[in-house]
Amino acid sequence: MPELPEVEVTRLSFVDAIRGASIVAVRMGKPLRWPLGVQPERLVGQTVRDVRRRGKYLLIDLSDGLLLLHLGMSGSVVFTRDLPPAGKHDHFELQTSHGTLRLNDPRRFGAVVFAHDEADPLACKLLGKLGVEPLGESFQVAQFHQGLQSRSAPIKQVLLAGDLVVGVGNIYASEALFLAGIRPTTRANRISRPRAARLQQAIRDVLARAVAKGGSTLRDFSNAQGESGYFQLEAMVYGRQGEPCRVCGTTIKSLRQGQRSTFFCPVCQKP
Structure with missing residues (x-):
């Protein structure tokens, strides 16, 4: 699933090109997770003012309205002037007058x-329950630690x-x-203020580095220009079960949390 860095990388890859474009047509394929909510003709003639991001949503600001685009589990977008005929996905x-934005989602x-x-x-309904943006100024240690203190679930589950x-x-x-x-199984309310500060900074550093590397391409992610990401090549623990820790040499372990695979170093990460 595309995560925040992949969505931000996607946004950055086409926002400048589409900004100011006029919508000339809208084509709908098979039904997606939710309906568009308006007749496609309603969008024709509008201008694309900007493209923002909120969590994993792309927010396409129009001259009269807003499009919320979510990539789901396997979606990707491409923006270019020359596209082949639409495929089944x-x-x-x-x-638009600047090119076509196409969503592909198998x-x-x-x-x-x-x-x-x-x-x-x-x-x-879609955005109202989202937490603070980790790369924004509103992501502060005091509020983050306070939020952790009210949650008894494992810290990785709280982050997810x-x-x-x-x-x-x-x-x-x-x-x-x-x-x-921090061990991923550590209960959130057991994390001290200093450890919360380290985690807050680690979240910001990891996400910023992932954006700089173009995100992670584990299967078929690419940005709107068809470029893959490379963050996964320098991952410290993710996907490295059975391999030596890059810091201490201990074998990286994995476990299942909430139906998701978790990877950690049993020496470097303390409960």
Whole structure:
């Protein structure tokens, strides 16, 4: 599943090219996770003002409304002037004066939804329960530690929940916990203020580095220009079960948490 860095990398790869474009046509393929919520013709003639990100959602600001785009489990977008005919997994196209934005999603868990603005009840339903942005100024140690104190679940599960801090998915939670020296099974309310500060900084560092590396391409992720990510090549623990820790040489272990694989070093990461 594309995580926050992959969504941010996708945004950065086409935002400058599409900004200011006029929508000339909209093509809908097979139904996605949620309906568009408006007749496609309603979008024609509008101008793309900007493309922002909230968690794992791309927010496409229009001259009259907002499109919320989610990549789901297997989605990706491409933006270019020259595209081949749509294939069976191409389910949404926004044709503009600057090029065409196409969503490809083999599993159709992604979505493109129209809302009048972020105060629209539909937008509030999708975005309202998201935690703070980990790369923004609102992600502060004091509030982060306070939030951890009210949760007794394992810290990795708390990070994945997304209601305390948004967008720290499976890959980057494992990596941030390693960098902070915290065992993923440690209960969140047992984490001290100093350890919370280390984890907060580790989350910011890991996500920023992942964005700089173009995200992680584990299967078929690519940005809107078709470029793969390379963060996975320097992962410290994720996907490295049975291999030596890059710091201490101890064998990396894995376990299952909430149906997801977790990777950690039993020496570098303390309970």
